[in-house]
Amino acid sequence: MLKIWNGMFVGVGGLGTITLKRIFEYAALKEPKIKKIIGAEKHGLAQREGAVDVYVRFLLSDNDEVPKYYLTSPTISIGEADLVIGLEPVEVLRNSKYTSSQTVFIINTNTIQPPLSISGQVKYPSIEEIKNAIKEISGSSKIIMFNATELAMNKMGQALYTNNIMLGAAISTGAIPISKEKIEETIAEQLKDVKKNLKAINIGYNIGTDLLSKI
């Protein structure tokens, strides 16, 4: 059985979207059932606080032989995302056409207002409005939203750990086809301050489990 798994990570330039994506890719190399890895990143202009959308796609199979040309597009299509990690809430809404009732969402509610909202020309929607819109567009019930930045500041003292808290919450939903151990192993290999980063994963894992049980 061939299955394509699609992750979509969205945010704003500078939030670490690409680093998060790379953790997935390195971890995927350790997972025998993942036969192919592909995914587009956004560089350049996006680093100037522009909207960032990156994709990570896996070809899953229990069989060692897979077709050479099967998973070939670096970007995903409408309704295809299995997992969305949103580092900024409005950016999830912007990309919500790629989601469906099958999509699991992990969304940081910490907002980054674009210039036109700061200047008051365009209203930045409320978290409630964003949540309702995502719910209707996707039809998904698995939408986990919390302020991961605040949590990182309060529990870890630095916003730097936000993304690993999000990652921990994503692991808790079972939406990632890689085991928690392999992801933790990857973090130990790829990141500095391993202890703190693993602590962040567990904080996220616990809050994810908790929020999921309340849905």
Next chain:
Amino acid sequence: MESNILSNEKNKRVVLTGNEAFIRGALEAGVSFVSQYPGTPVSDVGVTFGKLARVVPNLYFQWASNEATSLEAAAGASWSGIKALCPMKHVGVNVASDPMSVIAINGPLSSTGQGGLVILAGGDPGSLGSHCEQNDRFYTWMLHMCHLEPSNVQEAKDFMVEGYKISSKFDVITYIRTTSRISHTREDITLGEIKFNQSLEGNFERNIPKYCSLPPHCIENHRKVYERMERIESYSKKFNTIIPGDNKLGIITAGVPFGYVIEAVRKLKLKNVPILKLGCINPINKEQVIKFCENQETILIVEELEPFIEVDIKRIVQEAGLSVKIFGHEYVRKYNELSVVDVVQSLSKITGVSIGYNEQKILQKYNKYLNLIPPRFPVFCAGCPERALIYSIKKATDEENTIYAGDIGCYVMSFFPPLKITDWVICMGGGLGASVGAAKVNKKPVLALMGDSTFYHTGLPAIVNAVYNKSNVLLFILDNKWTGMTGGHPNPNSGINGMGETVEKQNIAEIVKSLGVKWVRTVDPYQPKIMINTIKDALKINGLKVIISQRECMLQYQKLNREILLKSPRKVYYWINPDRCQMCGECFEQLCCTALKRTEINGREVMQIDQARCTNCGVCQKICLNSAIVKTEINVHL
């Protein structure tokens, strides 16, 4: 990252970006001389080569002042028998096209057939990181270059290795064209063998007919290049892939759209569609195309931007007298990047097979909420000195009656709302260039912006022209020490070069003065009052005036001083006293810093500073009309 690029484990499975794969391929091929001017989507190629050049023996990397000087340097190395690589973005190819036109036709090899030259051209359909999305592919028709287009990251590496073989075997420039979706895609690939046999010991031998492009040699060289391209045509077969099938509709494609085609065909459940994927699109192998088209009723050509493959395929099919119907731009749009969704739509139109999933439903629901989503344009970083300059320019001039010439660089972002004070953007150096004409025929004052990297790139000739022709323009040179827009690369103003060597800064003020500009002032943009007064003074004077707005790029400053800033016991905070904030708009409309946030305190909307993003430039405090912004300094050791 570099450890994977340098890994010596043959057949090792690694995840690389397209750009990293190009670098690996070039190293496997024995490239020794790399020269580049940065530009998306290939900027990071140079950054990585700069790092590698410090660990790989006999590997040389230079940041060149522009794409023309970059290619000329690479040609000089290749003519001396050294394998050279020259990455540039698609619009950079325009700048390099002048030397390219001679080097390509005369051939890049040494007199004894050593060397090799690959141009890695970064196209950008969809303008993901560019000011326009021109189709640079047509240069390879005009200049007879062998043109390879990888469709995935594995091919990015493999085609680079093969590209050098072609260049060395046939004495041609190999033009490897990538796009953002290849360069910035990561994929798992298998590595080849790497020997690290780099060499910088060249030997240039005089060969006047080959290297001096003058009649009669230029005509003879032109004749010879046709011969070489003919020989490459039969060789180029190996870069193409055929997926067989008995469907009467066939698809011809190349590059990243191939990936979209595979998934689109599957989504529409089309059975046994034969696909010809071209890896070499100039020269296209005629025999293979004819054989592929012979048994088809219809062929759809899927490519991004202007029809390039399509024109050639239509010619080949017509010359062969085949009856197959060839379509391309009739079903595939000629602008913007493609996606699986676009190819599904094109295939649906040509086959009549309807899109059989709930995509339309999702889109309908999505479109209902479009009004809820605020647009997010790229902006100046928090604390950017260029934003501060734009503020002062707006304050010192009458926006309705002033012409503002933009250019390529971070300051291009002053074109986005709410700032909106850029009247035109052409190309590197084009801002001042066009100002000369505008100033001659308009009564309004003309102001032009130019970054420091643009100044060395193609700004200098524009300044010479403006002085020579007594042009009445106020030119701002935005001296932030680095080539900021592409990611903080060194330039002649940085004091460091591509090899990491300390070099003397080429002083902008001195150069401008030596070109004959009489009125030159250097001002810190973090001092808006002084800047505003200087601009007002400048506008009273006739001729070309130059204000050098001097302050290091905040992003670079923070990156390079991270440790010092973290360890410093002196902590500075700017914050807004909510009782004094009158929501006047000076900070959020006129300056529009992204470290500001709209919040509600005690039921009243006020501005606050996002401490996680504020960089302590202090400009907002200087311009606040209500003295609401407070600076607090703490010494954590006390």
